[in-house]
Amino acid sequence: MLFRRRRRDLVCQLAVELITDYLEGALLPDDRARLEVHLAVCPHCAEYLAQIRATIAAAGSVDAEALAPDVRDELVGLYRRWQQG
Amino acid sequence: MEADAELVVRLQAGDETAFAELVERYHGPLLRLARAFVPSRAVAEEVVQDVWLGVVRGIERFEGRSSLKTWLFRIMVNRARSTGVREHRETPVDLTAAEPAVASGRFTSGGQWARPPAPWADGAEDRIEAKALVGHIAAFLGTLPEAQRRVVLMRDVEGLAPAEVCAILDITEANQRVLLHRGRSRLRCLLEAERGKS
Numbered sequence: 001m002l003f004r005r006r007r008r009d010l011v012c013q014l015a016v017e018l019i020t021d022y023l024e025g026a027l028l029p030d031d032r033a034r035l036e037v038h039l040a041v042c043p044h045c046a047e048y049l050a051q052i053r054a055t056i057a058a059a060g061s062v063d064a065e066a067l068a069p070d071v072r073d074e075l076v077g078l079y080r081r082w083q084q085g
Numbered sequence: 086m087e088a089d090a091e092l093v094v095r096l097q098a099g100d101e102t103a104f105a106e107l108v109e110r111y112h113g114p115l116l117r118l119a120r121a122f123v124p125s126r127a128v129a130e131e132v133v134q135d136v137w138l139g140v141v142r143g144i145e146r147f148e149g150r151s152s153l154k155t156w157l158f159r160i161m162v163n164r165a166r167s168t169g170v171r172e173h174r175e176t177p178v179d180l181t182a183a184e185p186a187v188a189s190g191r192f193t194s195g196g197q198w199a200r201p202p203a204p205w206a207d208g209a210e211d212r213i214e215a216k217a218l219v220g221h222i223a224a225f226l227g228t229l230p231e232a233q234r235r236v237v238l239m240r241d242v243e244g245l246a247p248a249e250v251c252a253i254l255d256i257t258e259a260n261q262r263v264l265l266h267r268g269r270s271r272l273r274c275l276l277e278a279e280r281g282k283s
């Protein structure tokens with residue numbers, strides 16, 4: 001649908017909207033090929049993709065809040081009481 | 086770190102230290118995700134406490150058909166929904182509303198970049214740079230609309246598979262991708278703006 005206007009070329013504004021489907025492997029083969037051609041010739045969209053990848057990688061490194069000792073003790077206490085029935 | 090599957094075996098045998106280890110591993114992630122479902126930290130803490138109670142009572146029924154993490158998250162989401170607190174705030178996600186990945190003002194009328202993204206990395210990976218990125222993302226995650234935050238947290242932060250996230254949230258793969266796309270796009274925009282400040 002996004003390509004109806006131009007069958008071969010893909011403009012940048014549409015390319016950035018396809019990035020997630022591309023990374024998810026959800027593009028049809030023709031659309032995927034057109035996006036890959038665009039990424040090969042458009043350094044800005046290639047940079048955009050690199051930034052999305054950096055964003056994903058950084059998200060994967062975000063630590064959760066550390067467990068407070070009193071919370072842990074409380075929960076282990078709960079477990080113990082359940083075990084002792 | 087010991088694999089989840091081994092922890093489950095020990096837990097099913099009644100090993101208290103396995104439970105403590107499980108809590109250590111997943112209390113933080115559960116709390117973080119719960120905050121994307123309920124309106125306050127206090128309610129999120131109650132929900133997660135409830136999850137652990139469910140684990141204590143139900144670990145024997147865990148058959149390992151999903152990962153332990155997925156099982157825990159699913160319990161959490163079910164508990165969060167059953168608190169009812171959400172109902173007043175839950176607004177349906179409009180998946181048809183236009184929410185461009187990049188503001189349209191960044192492009193020419195023909196759809197080419199008018200203000201293209203400035204390069205983030207100069208050559209070699211900069212470890213300090215990467216660390217700063219993680220710090221900013223941690224803060225920006227909390228600003229995402231809840232529906233996007235749920236998906237980004239489960240997919241990109243916790244590393245769940247798309248099908249697992251769809252099952253937990255009871256949404257289609259296509260909707261999951263829309264929410265993931267919007268969430269990731271927003272995060273990138275926020276990071277770009279942050280970098281523009283310095």
Ligand SMILES: [Zn+2]
Pocket residue numbers: 011012013015038042044045046
């Ligand atoms: Zn382009």
